[in-house]
Amino acid sequence: MTRETKETKEHKTIPSGSTIGILGGGQLGRMMTLAGTNLGYRFVTLDPTPQSPCGQVARQIVAAYHDQDAARKLAEVSDVITYEFENVDAQVAELLEQSSYVPQGSKLLYTTQHRIREKQAIEAAGVKVAPYAVIQNVQDLRSAVDELGLPSVLKTATGGYDGKGQWVIRSEQEIEPAFAQLSQGGTELVLEQFIPFIKELSVIAARNPQGEISTFPVAENIHINNILHTSIVPARVSENILEKANALAVNLAESLGMVGLLAVELFLTEAGELYVNELAPRPHNSGHYTMEACTTSQFEQHVRAICNLPLGEATLLTPVVMVNVLGEHVEEVQARLLTGKWLPEDGHPIDTEYAEHAEHAEHAEIILDDVVPKVHLYGKEGTAPKRKMGHINLLCKDVEAALLWIQQTNIWRNQNQ
Numbered sequence: 001m002t003r004e005t006k007e008t009k010e011h012k013t014i015p016s017g018s019t020i021g022i023l024g025g026g027q028l029g030r031m032m033t034l035a036g037t038n039l040g041y042r043f044v045t046l047d048p049t050p051q052s053p054c055g056q057v058a059r060q061i062v063a064a065y066h067d068q069d070a071a072r073k074l075a076e077v078s079d080v081i082t083y084e085f086e087n088v089d090a091q092v093a094e095l096l097e098q099s100s101y102v103p104q105g106s107k108l109l110y111t112t113q114h115r116i117r118e119k120q121a122i123e124a125a126g127v128k129v130a131p132y133a134v135i136q137n138v139q140d141l142r143s144a145v146d147e148l149g150l151p152s153v154l155k156t157a158t159g160g161y162d163g164k165g166q167w168v169i170r171s172e173q174e175i176e177p178a179f180a181q182l183s184q185g186g187t188e189l190v191l192e193q194f195i196p197f198i199k200e201l202s203v204i205a206a207r208n209p210q211g212e213i214s215t216f217p218v219a220e221n222i223h224i225n226n227i228l229h230t231s232i233v234p235a236r237v238s239e240n241i242l243e244k245a246n247a248l249a250v251n252l253a254e255s256l257g258m259v260g261l262l263a264v265e266l267f268l269t270e271a272g273e274l275y276v277n278e279l280a281p282r283p284h285n286s287g288h289y290t291m292e293a294c295t296t297s298q299f300e301q302h303v304r305a306i307c308n309l310p311l312g313e314a315t316l317l318t319p320v321v322m323v324n325v326l327g328e329h330v331e332e333v334q335a336r337l338l339t340g341k342w343l344p345e346d347g348h349p350i351d352t353e354y355a356e357h358a359e360h361a362e363h364a365e366i367i368l369d370d371v372v373p374k375v376h377l378y379g380k381e382g383t384a385p386k387r388k389m390g391h392i393n394l395l396c397k398d399v400e401a402a403l404l405w406i407q408q409t410n411i412w413r414n415q416n417q
């Protein structure tokens with residue numbers, strides 16, 4: 001392909017009425033479809049599970065992600081192609097790029113699919129990651145532990161998510177078992193210094209092919225068992241940290257020359273330092289709060305970016321807390337959705353100790369009345385513990401009230417921090 005045609009392709013604008021093909025049929029594709037349908041786009045998804053969350057709201061090609069014939073079929077019927085997960089098979093990504101228009105390109109996928117390449121790209125942008133070492137064998141691991149200290153975190157370079165494919169090494173005795181377990185998959189490993197963070201934050205940046213960049217407000221994220229539990233917005237950090245996090249995301253978006261969305265997960269330390277933990281080149285769970293709380297949702301912004309439309313305003317309309325609905329919560333959430341009764345009848349805090357700590361606890365009842373739950377369920381057929389089944393955006397006047405609301409519903413028992 002000549003440079004000139006490539007340039008033209010890079011700036012292609014996809015008008016409303018066109019068809020967007022999504023590789024992957026999970027909840028991210030579903031919410032992207034719902035948002036893009038409002039702008040008049042049509043959607044087709046490729047996913048192996050019939051009636052996938054996205055396949056319930058879009059046309060679906062039922063096939064494995066690595067099925068090249070199916071990928072070709074997706075390319076044929078789509079004016080533009082995007083993906084909702086980063087572990088896209090390299091050959092499929094290449095095939096799609098050749099036979100269709102993939103504005104996000106395979107380069108960013110190549111980078112973010114692999115922790116070591118990702119760290120190098122982040123550092124090349126002048127942004128900090130936790131000090132790390134590449135591990136090929138157990139001797140490498142021993143010397144890296146000596147250098148980086150304990151505890152430290154051993155991770156597989158590829159394929160890990162929600163804490164899978166990682167081991168926090170706390171003693172020398174764990175070096176061998178950690179290496180033995182994580183090297184099973186045959187992928188490279190990386191050892192990271194353990195960052196004693198005080199908060200985890202994330203920022204989502206959007207960029208269109210013309211180079212316009214927009215960021216969403218910074219989210220403060222609480223994970224439980226390595227799975228996102230809540231995103232709190234505005235994040236309870238200083239203005240200076242918010243500005244730093246935002247600038248860092250803009251810098252990465254520019255430096256990577258990405259198109260679409262880039263979610264940047266960050267660790268904040270006591271000293272006010274920010275380290276990038278991970279990047280995701282797609283809509284992100286920590287951006288679900290934007291659906292009702294921002295003037296443009298992350299899903300609409302993604303569609304705008306890949307179609308080369310002007311990006312939407314991404315202003316925060318209200319404080320919000322997003323809480324994830326996992327397999328173990330979904331039945332109760334569905335039951336409360338039917339009755340509309342989320343809180344105990346008497347309206348009194350169940351856990352008075354928590355209430356005492358919550359800001360304005362003396363007005364808990366009034367505050368809780370101000371919390372408006374907006375429920376999103378993904379239509380997944382089978383539930384399993386820890387499986388992401390939906391989320392609730394709690395629109396509120398004060399994020400402490402929404403956190404108290406979560407406690408009071410008793411749905412996420414033993415999960416509040």
Ligand code: AMP
Nearest residue numbers: 130153161162163192193194195223226
């Ligand atoms: P990850 O799969 O890399 O997103 O890691 C999952 C979770 O493990 C993070 O959200 C952190 O809570 C924790 N974690 C990962 N890496 C580190 C690190 N280098 N230092 C401290 N905590 C970490």
